[in-house]
Amino acid sequence: MKFGQQLQQSLIKDYYWHYIAYDELKNALKKPFINGKSGEREPWTDDDEANFIQMLEAELDKVYTFQKLKSQEIISRIKASEGEVKHVLERQEQQGASDSETDSDLENDFDLLEQDLSDIIADVHDLAKFTQLNYTGFQKIIKKHDKQTELILRPSFATRLKAKPFFQDNYDAFIVKLSKLYDLVRTRGHPVKGDSSAGGAQQNFVRQTTKYWVHPDNITELKLIILKHLPVLVFNANKEFEEKDSAISSIYYDNPETWELYMGRLKKTEGAEAIRLRWYGGMENETIFVERKTHREDWTGEKSVKARFTLKEKNVNAFLAGKMTVEEAFAKMRKEGKKSIKEIEDLEQLAREIQYRVVTRKLVPVCRSFYHRTAFQLPGDARVRISLDTELTMTREDNMDGKQRSGKNWRRMDIGIDWPFSQLPPEDVELFPYAVLEVKLQTQAGQEPPQWVRDLTSSHLVEAVPKFSKFIHGCATMFPSKIDLLPFWMPQMDVDIRKPITHRFGIERPANTASYSTSDVDDEDDDSEIEFGQATGKSTPYTEGSVDGDDEQTRRLKAARRALDEHHRAQEADDRENGHAAPGNSLDEEERVAARPVDNDEYLYDSDYEDDEHENELEEARRSGSWHYYPLLAKHHAIVASDAIVKLFHKVPTSTALPQNGSIGGVNPQGGQVQVKRFKAPPGKRIHVPVRVEPKVYFATERTFLSWLEFSIIIGSIAAALLNFGDNVSLASAWAFTFVACAALVYSVVIYWLRVQMIRKRRATVSRYYDKYGTTGLCIGLFIATAITFIFRIKENGWAQKTTLVHQ
Numbered sequence: 119m120k121f122g123q124q125l126q127q128s129l130i131k132d133y134y135w136h137y138i139a140y141d142e143l144k145n146a147l148k149k150p151f152i153n154g155k156s157g158e159r160e161p162w163t164d165d166d167e168a169n170f171i172q173m174l175e176a177e178l179d180k181v182y183t184f185q186k187l188k189s190q191e192i193i194s195r196i197k198a199s200e201g202e203v204k205h206v207l208e209r210q211e212q213q214g215a216s217d218s219e220t221d222s223d224l225e226n227d228f229d230l231l232e233q234d235l236s237d238i239i240a241d242v243h244d245l246a247k248f249t250q251l252n253y254t255g256f257q258k259i260i261k262k263h264d265k266q267t268e269l270i271l272r273p274s275f276a277t278r279l280k281a282k283p284f285f286q287d288n289y290d291a292f293i294v295k296l297s298k299l300y301d302l303v304r305t306r307g308h309p310v311k312g313d314s315s316a317g318g319a320q321q322n323f324v325r326q327t328t329k330y331w332v333h334p335d336n337i338t339e340l341k342l343i344i345l346k347h348l349p350v351l352v353f354n355a356n357k358e359f360e361e362k363d364s365a366i367s368s369i370y371y372d373n374p375e376t377w378e379l380y381m382g383r384l385k386k387t388e389g390a391e392a393i394r395l396r397w398y399g400g401m402e403n404e405t406i407f408v409e410r411k412t413h414r415e416d417w418t419g420e421k422s423v424k425a426r427f428t429l430k431e432k433n434v435n436a437f438l439a440g441k442m443t444v445e446e447a448f449a450k451m452r453k454e455g456k457k458s459i460k461e462i463e464d465l466e467q468l469a470r471e472i473q474y475r476v477v478t479r480k481l482v483p484v485c486r487s488f489y490h491r492t493a494f495q496l497p498g499d500a501r502v503r504i505s506l507d508t509e510l511t512m513t514r515e516d517n518m519d520g521k522q523r524s525g526k527n528w529r530r531m532d533i534g535i536d537w538p539f540s541q542l543p544p545e546d547v548e549l550f551p552y553a554v555l556e557v558k559l560q561t562q563a564g565q566e567p568p569q570w571v572r573d574l575t576s577s578h579l580v581e582a583v584p585k586f587s588k589f590i591h592g593c594a595t596m597f598p599s600k601i602d603l604l605p606f607w608m609p610q611m612d613v614d615i616r617k618p619i620t621h622r623f624g625i626e627r628p629a630n631t632a633s634y635s636t637s638d639v640d641d642e643d644d645d646s647e648i649e650f651g652q653a654t655g656k657s658t659p660y661t662e663g664s665v666d667g668d669d670e671q672t673r674r675l676k677a678a679r680r681a682l683d684e685h686h687r688a689q690e691a692d693d694r695e696n697g698h699a700a701p702g703n704s705l706d707e708e709e710r711v712a713a714r715p716v717d718n719d720e721y722l723y724d725s726d727y728e729d730d731e732h733e734n735e736l737e738e739a740r741r742s743g744s745w746h747y748y749p750l751l752a753k754h755h756a757i758v759a760s761d762a763i764v765k766l767f768h769k770v771p772t773s774t775a776l777p778q779n780g781s782i783g784g785v786n787p788q789g790g791q792v793q794v795k796r797f798k799a800p801p802g803k804r805i806h807v808p809v810r811v812e813p814k815v816y817f818a819t820e821r822t823f824l825s826w827l828e829f830s831i832i833i834g835s836i837a838a839a840l841l842n843f844g845d846n847v848s849l850a851s852a853w854a855f856t857f858v859a860c861a862a863l864v865y866s867v868v869i870y871w872l873r874v875q876m877i878r879k880r881r882a883t884v885s886r887y888y889d890k891y892g893t894t895g896l897c898i899g900l901f902i903a904t905a906i907t908f909i910f911r912i913k914e915n916g917w918a919q920k921t922t923l924v925h926q
Contacts (some may be wrong), residue, residue: 121258128246128251136184137248138177138255141733146170147259147266149782162267170263171271174256175278181252182282188245189287195238196295203231203299207307231303233628239342242292243625246338253285290364290492293341297350297494309349316707330742332553333616337508339553340579341492342625344504347570348494351503364490365535366507368396369515369528370589371481377601378479384605384806388415392589393472393481395434396426401534404431427465434528437469440477444469457904483515483524485592488537489554502571503558509537510550512592518600548595552615553589555580577623582617583607603806819873826866826892833900834859850910854903862896 125140147170149160206227213224256279259273279285301309332340371393372379381436382390390413397403409426429437429447436442451462475481489507496502514531515524523546524530533539539547557575559567566572574580588608594604837855840848869892 122253125251125255128247128848130248133184133244133248136180138181138252138259139173140255140259143173143177143259144172144262146173147263167267167269174275178256178278178282184283185245185249185252185284185287192238192241192245192292195241196292196299199231199234199238199299200295202234203302204800206231207302210307210379212726225306228303228306229736232300235300235303236346236628237625239296239300239346240625240627242289242296243339243342246289247287247335249287250335289338289341290490293338293345293492294350296342297345298352300345301349326558328557328559328575328744329583329586330555330557330575330613331583331586332506332555332580334551334553335616335699336579337506337553338567339625340574341506343579344494344506347568348496348504351493351495351497357912361490362400362535364492366396366398366489366491366534368394368487368588369483370394370485370487370592371476372484372593373480374484374516374518374597375480375483377593379481380590380601381603383413383587384590384603386413386415386585389413391475392587393475394589395528397431399535401531406431406434408434408437408469410468425468426771427469435526437473438476438528440473444473482517483528483530485589485596486513486515486529486590487511487588488513488535488539489588490537500558501560502568504571505556505558507556509555510552510554510588511537511539511551512548512588512596513539513542514596516548516597546596548592550591552581553613554586554850570760573623578617578619579623581617602802603804606805606807609805701745815877819870819877823866823870826862826869829896830859830863830866833862848907851903851907854906858896858899858903861899865892865895 122140124145125137129137146166149162149166152158152160152321206224209227210224251258260275263269263271284419370379379390379392383392392411393410394411396407397405407426408429409423409424412422414420414422433442433447437447441709447461447469448466451457451465478907487510489510492508494504494506512531515530517523533542538549557571559571575582581854587605590605591607594601594608653724837852837859840854840855844852869889
């Protein structure tokens with residue numbers, strides 16, 4: 119979908135006149151044709167450039183002024199709500215045990231406050247959407263200007279944007295304040311109390327964690343939705359919120375020669391570890407958490423666990439080098455006596471194990487992750503904890519490639535929390551394009567998570583990415599020449615994760631307010647508008663709320679709606695004329711692949727890449743002049759020929775393809791073929807598909823082999839009996855059964871060996887575990903052996919009858 123259409127469909131009616139006039143700016147870039155539409159346009163002149171810049175400045179000033187005023191309005195409303203909440207709570211304390219009439223008045227006051235706060239939350243949501251859309255609009259129109267006029271305006275306009283930074287407002291401060299107020303009102307002045315620290319009080323974590331990606335367009339909306347159910351976890355409620363309070367930095371360690379920790383975490387092998395050092399806030403923080411995450415397979419009956427202990431920053435280098443003993447590191451803790459002896463001994467054992475691994479395995483800092491975390495949780499209640507990590511960035515910490523980044527220190531000191539780390543070279547920093555949502559649940563066996571959590575995780579706001587790891591992604595991205603095995607989500611990084619709205623879920627205003635709901639569709643709209651909204655998956659700017667009455671404002675809104683509809687139809691006609699018809703809300707590439715019928719020969723990801731490995735081996739043999747080159751070349755041509763034959767058979771129509779996403783016969787009704795992309799790894803790389811292998815898989819393979827072995831022994835016993843106790847006919851049968859028994863025995867051994875190898879390598883190739891030919895071949899062999907017995911016995915009886923007749 120083009121941005122102009124997206125803007126028109128996402129407009130908020132109350133802000134309609136304050137948006138960037140994107141269509142007018144775009145039309146200003148189109149000069150008239152010289153000789154009709156088939157000819158060239160008039161040249162772009164200096165006067166045109168000056169007029170365009172003047173229009174652009176006017177639009178920027180309009181957007182900036184409105185955003186600033188609206189932001190100040192929200193701040194004033196929050197302050198007013200704080201006073202009202204405080205006043206109602208004071209009344210509640212003064213009255214204490216009161217009559218039912220007074221309780222009813224307080225309850226009504228709390229209801230009104232909750233509606234007022236819900237309205238403010240909707241305003242924050244709308245302002246964030248307004249800011250995001252306008253910032254994207256300015257970026258789009260500048261890009262279009264530079265492309266069409268061949269005059270570079272982006273650098274100079276970036277300076278103008280910095281002078282009027284309407285897009286740099288941080289809504290986290292709003293969210294923290296609103297979360298506190300909304301929690302007070304929702305709990306009627308009795309918020310849940312507990313320990314909200316993220317540090318030493320919580321040493322071991324055992325949770326069920328699910329991870330999701332969140333597009334930047336949906337971050338603020340997601341935070342506002344969550345705060346209505348869980349308060350923001352504030353670690354220090356006595357100070358004003360600052361951006362650095364939410365900053366978290368982690369240094370990951372590994373051996374750059376073997377990458378054993380990376381490979382273990384990627385393959386999810388039993389006991390795989392990740393060792394990292396983490397601190398909260400700025401670089402001045404002296405408390406460093408040394409953490410170890412250990413992966414446990416489900417069949418072990420244990421849960422993956424994260425354990426950690428604290429060190430002072432000045433002691434980290436000495437401890438990791440083995441120069442400081444564990445006893446010295448915990449001497450102060452023992453002296454203070456704030457923890458029990460058992461707790462201190464457990465922490466010392468953990469520290470001893472981590473120190474031993476770092477020293478013996480030669481682990482060094484390789485990667486740093488930085489992000490701002492917004493955590494939502496009831497203090498002291500870990501049953502539901504949701505965290506959202508934004509501005510996620512990975513940086514290199516190694517000393518490879520002849521560059522001293524961290525040197526002999528445990529972390530590099532040329533960066534802090536000054537995101538986006540523009541002082542670093544591009545090869546040392548990776549800006550992750552999405553936010554990462556983690557939903558951590560501690561529920562009893564058989565207990566379902568809350569309904570709002572299930573609605574959130576199934577909504578259009580998030581994209582599930584199971585087992586996503588910042589450490590794995592950072593290493594795979596930062597060290598492309600060192601690491602060949604990549605995580606399964608790497609080919610999806612270029613796929614747009616935004617999805618159409620599938621069900622009613624989002625920020626809504628109270629029902630008794632005159633404003634509209636930000637995620638609803640008006641039931642009073644005519645059929646054409648509803649049809650258009652369903653076709654695009656989004657509501658039109660004036661179908662999000664109801665327009666009541668017949669006053670002058672209503673008539674103007676209806677006229678504007680008709681004008682917008684005419685504009686949409688004209689735009690669609692222009693797109694079809696130019697061959698750029700928008701595909702509507704078609705499924706993204708992953709969803710289209712998932713919607714296809716299952717084919718045993720095709721997978722979303724290729725984890726083996728045997729063809730690529732064979733080509734690399736062939737090329738290596740050719741360069742080295744090895745005698746293996748010619749056998750490999752013959753094998754390569756044989757593979758190519760067999761693939762061509764297989765493709766010919768696949769072209770034979772065996773079934774009718776089902777329409778995909780509203781298409782007929784796989785063709786998009788709006789024009790163009792529906793393309794289903796099959797993800798491939800870069801050349802020389804492989805994609806690791808997570809495959810769970812439990813001990814029962816090995817046992818099942820062994821049982822299958824033993825069944826074949828037992829069957830071979832039975833057939834062999836029959837052959838031995840016929841050989842020892844039979845006549846000449848039995849001798850032929852014995853040979854036939856012996857051949858079948860030996861063939862079954864050899865076949866079972868080969869199949870067992872191949873399956874064990876595939877299981878050990880965790881190859882996600884289901885068809886190779888299905889025995890297509892073994893049982894059929896065995897049945898055919900037994901049939902032939904039995905037929906030989908019958909044939910020879912019939913012939914023998916015929917010869918015996920002939921001999922008897924001759925003698926007679």
